[in-house]
Amino acid sequence: MKTVRITLLVTFLAAIPLTVLAQSDSDDAASSRATVESLKGLHLLTISNIIRTAEMLDDSLYAFRPTDDVRSAGEILAHVADGQYLFCSAAAGEENPSKQSFEETVTSKEEIVAALQAASDYCSGIYDSLTDVEGAELRSLFGRDLAVSAILAFNSTHNYEHYGNLVTYMRINGIVPPSSQQ
Secondary structure, three states: OHHHHHHHHHHHHHHHHHHHHHOOOOHHHHHOOHHHHHHHHHHHHHHHHHHHHHHHOOHHHHHOOOOOOOOOHHHHHHHHHHHHHHHHHHHHOOOOOOOOOHHHHOOOHHHHHHHHHHHHHHHHHHHHHOOHHHHOOEEEEOOEEEEHHHHHHHHHHHHHHHHHHHHHHHHHOOOOOHHHOO
């Protein structure tokens, strides 16, 4: 199952530049949003599983960590909220609007769920404002120039990386993750 998801993600990411290149030079190209809408769909899939996880975990599981060497479930969830602001503000070419590190400042379930929801809403606004032409523009992330669409794809990849951590934590505790629920 993991190999299938990785293969689908790689195939999807490989198609992004082809979609942008295939656009015509007409005025229609400037308003096209097929790639950005696809990236938004992937983002909503990943962040909804994370928010559902945050909502379903008992307060006590926010402190759970399988070993002392890894983040707790709450720290991972707060880290993802931080990541939403980091990636989406970079994609927008604007300063990160979050003036705090949730991972370092919030610990309660209520605060973390609120941070995740606010960060998700911020990212949704960024996705909604972009066209595919803008998705091909270069912006800086971690000192590298990347296409806006690549930054948005990186955001979803980051989400899934940490959702995978959370799935393991849930399975260890006998919880069926949101993505596996019927």
